[in-house]
Amino acid sequence: MTVHISENFPKIIKDFYLYDESASDGSAHQPIDLPFEIDRSALLVDAKKLPWDMSHAIRRFEIVKREDDVAGTDRTLNNRQPVTAQIDFNEFKAIGKLINDLNSIGPVTYMSFKNMLPGEYLEPHMDSLYGPLSIYIPITWPSGCYFKVYKQGFVDFSDLKPNIVDTGGHVHSVINDSNEERYTFSFYCDWQSPGWNKILAGTKINYNN
Numbered sequence: 001m002t003v004h005i006s007e008n009f010p011k012i013i014k015d016f017y018l019y020d021e022s023a024s025d026g027s028a029h030q031p032i033d034l035p036f037e038i039d040r041s042a043l044l045v046d047a048k049k050l051p052w053d054m055s056h057a058i059r060r061f062e063i064v065k066r067e068d069d070v071a072g073t074d075r076t077l078n079n080r081q082p083v084t085a086q087i088d089f090n091e092f093k094a095i096g097k098l099i100n101d102l103n104s105i106g107p108v109t110y111m112s113f114k115n116m117l118p119g120e121y122l123e124p125h126m127d128s129l130y131g132p133l134s135i136y137i138p139i140t141w142p143s144g145c146y147f148k149v150y151k152q153g154f155v156d157f158s159d160l161k162p163n164i165v166d167t168g169g170h171v172h173s174v175i176n177d178s179n180e181e182r183y184t185f186s187f188y189c190d191w192q193s194p195g196w197n198k199i200l201a202g203t204k205i206n207y208n209n
């Protein structure tokens with residue numbers, strides 16, 4: 001599939017969406033079912049109240065921060081490194097519930113909300129900081145928003161389905177060519193834990209290629 005997007009995006013973005021007519025074979029991204037209800041309208045209310053960090057390409061909010069500052073990158077965690085929530089879950093109840101539900105499957109790590117404004121875009125890139133696979137839960141996905149993976153078509157966010165995406169192994173780009181703000185929640189998890197391992201085993205995701 002190829003899509004024409006608004007003229008005001010840079011050429012690299014327009015070309016990335018226009019000239020790659022690939023379809024997904026499921027090895028780079030795939031929708032998954034999560035075994036609990038996601039209350040997106042409550043999450044959206046919470047998300048809009050977050051103290052957004054404006055220092056990145058798009059607005060984001062990271063749910064936890066590491067407390068200590070031992071050698072190594074602050075992007076990695078292990079079980080012995082305490083983290084501190086950056087919000088009070090009594091105030092952000094829907095977010096707290098979502099995180100509890102996710103942790104009931106298995107441990108989740110770096111978690112963030114992202115807010116993309118109309119006309120914003122992320123140029124084609126690969127994510128190398130956290131791990132190859134992340135899970136995206138769209139909170140809103142207005143028509144005109146696209147998440148494209150080079151040679152692997154578009155991530156299927158129809159019906160606001162969560163997806164595993166191999167963002168560490170595949171070049172990808174995201175745009176908001178709509179007139180509405182777009183909100184997503186994304187996170188990494190312990191794929192060796194039985195719960196997350198089972199979900200991954202149910203897909204065709206191949207993160208060794």
Ligand SMILES: [Fe+2]
Pocket residue numbers: 125126127167172
């Ligand atoms: Fe990315």
